Amino acid sequence: MRMEQMYQEVILDHYKHPHGRGLREPFGAEVHHVNPTCGDEVTLRVHIDDAGIVADVSYDGQGCSISQAATSVLTDQVVGLPVERALTVVDAFSAMVGSRGSVDGDVDVIGDGIAFAGVSKYPARVKCALLGWMAFKDAVVRIVEAPAGSTGRKNDEESARSGGQWT
Amino acid sequence: MSTATLNVTTVKDDFPLLGREVNGHPIVYLDSGATSQKPRQVLDALDRYYEEINANIHRGAYLIAEKATTALEDSRAALAGFVGASAAEEIVFTKNATEALNLVTHVLGDDRFDRHVGPGDEIVITELEHHANLVPWQELARRTGATLRWYGVTDEGRIDLDSLELTDAVKVLAFTHQSNVTGAVAPVEELVRRARAVGALVVLDACQSVPHMSVDFHELDVDYAAFSGHKMLGPSGVGVLYAKAALLASMPPFITGGSMIETVTMEKSTYAPPPQRFEAGVPMTSQVVGLGAAVRYLERVGMDAIAAHEHALVAKTLDKLASLDGVRVIGPTDNVQRGSAVSFVVDGVHAHDLGQILDDDGVAIRVGHHCAWPLHRRFDVAATARASFALYNTLDEVDVLVAAIERAQQFFLSGASV
Numbered sequence: 001m002r003m004e005q006m007y008q009e010v011i012l013d014h015y016k017h018p019h020g021r022g023l024r025e026p027f028g029a030e031v032h033h034v035n036p037t038c039g040d041e042v043t044l045r046v047h048i049d050d051a052g053i054v055a056d057v058s059y060d061g062q063g064c065s066i067s068q069a070a071t072s073v074l075t076d077q078v079v080g081l082p083v084e085r086a087l088t089v090v091d092a093f094s095a096m097v098g099s100r101g102s103v104d105g106d107v108d109v110i111g112d113g114i115a116f117a118g119v120s121k122y123p124a125r126v127k128c129a130l131l132g133w134m135a136f137k138d139a140v141v142r143i144v145e146a147p148a149g150s151t152g153r154k155n156d157e158e159s160a161r162s163g164g165q166w167t
Numbered sequence: 168m169s170t171a172t173l174n175v176t177t178v179k180d181d182f183p184l185l186g187r188e189v190n191g192h193p194i195v196y197l198d199s200g201a202t203s204q205k206p207r208q209v210l211d212a213l214d215r216y217y218e219e220i221n222a223n224i225h226r227g228a229y230l231i232a233e234k235a236t237t238a239l240e241d242s243r244a245a246l247a248g249f250v251g252a253s254a255a256e257e258i259v260f261t262k263n264a265t266e267a268l269n270l271v272t273h274v275l276g277d278d279r280f281d282r283h284v285g286p287g288d289e290i291v292i293t294e295l296e297h298h299a300n301l302v303p304w305q306e307l308a309r310r311t312g313a314t315l316r317w318y319g320v321t322d323e324g325r326i327d328l329d330s331l332e333l334t335d336a337v338k339v340l341a342f343t344h345q346s347n348v349t350g351a352v353a354p355v356e357e358l359v360r361r362a363r364a365v366g367a368l369v370v371l372d373a374c375q376s377v378p379h380m381s382v383d384f385h386e387l388d389v390d391y392a393a394f395s396g397h398k399m400l401g402p403s404g405v406g407v408l409y410a411k412a413a414l415l416a417s418m419p420p421f422i423t424g425g426s427m428i429e430t431v432t433m434e435k436s437t438y439a440p441p442p443q444r445f446e447a448g449v450p451m452t453s454q455v456v457g458l459g460a461a462v463r464y465l466e467r468v469g470m471d472a473i474a475a476h477e478h479a480l481v482a483k484t485l486d487k488l489a490s491l492d493g494v495r496v497i498g499p500t501d502n503v504q505r506g507s508a509v510s511f512v513v514d515g516v517h518a519h520d521l522g523q524i525l526d527d528d529g530v531a532i533r534v535g536h537h538c539a540w541p542l543h544r545r546f547d548v549a550a551t552a553r554a555s556f557a558l559y560n561t562l563d564e565v566d567v568l569v570a571a572i573e574r575a576q577q578f579f580l581s582g583a584s585v
Contacts, residue, residue: 063517066519
């Protein structure tokens with residue numbers, strides 16, 4: 001079955017039992033990303049501690065199994081990592097998902113993210129898989145680039161405009 | 168011209184793409200609301216145009232240029248006859264229906280037009296609109312200082328006529344003839360009556376009606392109507408604006424440049440009469456010729472026969488979906504004043520996932536908000552799945568759709584491999 005290449009058991013597990021879901025305090029930045037083609041959306045918060053470790057990623061939103069499961073996997077893979085390492089994980093996941101099947105992905109780097117290798121063959125679903133991951137990257141950038149003392153938090157409307165994926 | 172019933176086997180055989188397979192299954196194409204497939208007769212017309220008479224129109228002093236010009240104008244006349252426009256001068260070709268609507272909203276913001284809107288004026292649309300008949304009105308309001316208001320939508324997915332009273336401030340009322348999401352057919356006569364009572368212009372988005380039923384714009388008495396070629400068996404790249412001749416004659420241009428002028432000096436220009444005034448640049452001649460062939464095809468099958476056939480398809484679909492647990496139709500379920508778009512949600516299965524599983528069975532549907540995001544918010548759903556029918560769909564294909572939905576439910580709700 002073609003669809004089982006995409007809907008791996010691990011993806012369905014994350015979809016039905018998402019990890020890290022819910023919005024929590026504290027956080028350094030909150031972003032709201034939408035996929036304008038299908039209406040999927042995610043509100044995502046990132047907390048980076050004083051040691052530069054991704055201490056928490058919390059999120060809420062709605063969307064298809066691919067977008068929801070991918071965001072669940074994201075929290076597993078990046079929480080607890082130094083920011084720089086977390087961003088390399090994001091890059092590795094993005095590279096695989098956007099490769100149209102030409103990049104296998106490294107399970108040691110992206111963990112359960114490897115289950116999304118099949119998604120790369122469905123161009124229409126790549127944005128779904130990347131929704132939460134791009135939101136995370138955007139939130140990290142806001143925290144890192146925010147002037148000392150400010151929070152990098154933005155209201156939904158503003159962040160949707162500046163951080164949304166427009167196609 | 169029209170026959171009593173439609174022989175769907177004969178019709179389907181005219182569409183090469185519908186004989187193909189996807190993912191090992193015969194394709195079941197249920198996305199005609201997005202774009203229709205094309206019959207051989209249209210494809211042949213395109214080929215013949217390029218093989219025999221391709222030339223730039225309205226200029227060349229040679230035979231094939233004259234033939235190309237004649238072919239384009241013949242198509243215009245065919246379109247005019249098809250939608251009840253009395254003169255070919257009421258039909259303007261545009262890039263697509265979106266451009267046709269933008270032509271209207273642009274000119275309504277131009278102070279050279281005596282019907283232009285300004286501060287204090289109101290523009291009325293509905294919550295049912297496709298973004299193409301919504302965003303341009305927002306932009307017009309922003310540019311002119313006019314206020315945008317709208318009719319709400321009933322739980323059934325129809326325009327809620329009780330939700331708004333029109334006042335003399337209303338200068339234009341724009342609405343969709345047939346919703347691309349709920350399938351509801353608008354009460355055009357009543358809305359036109361209300362618009363006339365306050366002296367407002369009426370703009371009809373006819374994208375989802377013209378391909379599926381007999382439409383007569385003069386009889387409907389709308390001032391403007393827009394529809395797309397590609398949804399009515401024609402090629403992509405051509406849309407149509409219908410406008411009453413007197414209005415068109417008094418309108419300033421939208422896009423300017425070659426082909427639309429009368430005289431040009433270094434200081435200023437004067438403009439050609441309609442429809443040329445609104446057709447700047449080299450036109451999409453081949454697409455127009457293809458669209459003319461599509462009109463002839465539809466007329467040969469007969470619009471009343473097509474409407475009756477699609478009505479039966481929708482009846483079966485509504486009936487079958489009602490028998491499925493956890494499936495809810497967003498739109499009228501009584502199959503009265505209702506077109507062939509059937510949108511629905513499946514509990515526990517996101518529309519995007521549903522579409523993917525249906526594709527595995529060769530069934531092509533649309534998923535998402537179908538360019539009607541506010542309408543989806545109105546129903547508190549982020550996305551719906553939409554099956555939309557055309558003259559070439561069969562009753563058996565409804566069974567394939569329903570079986571595929573059941574398979575998706577099994578896959579996502581039980582977790583079992585199917």
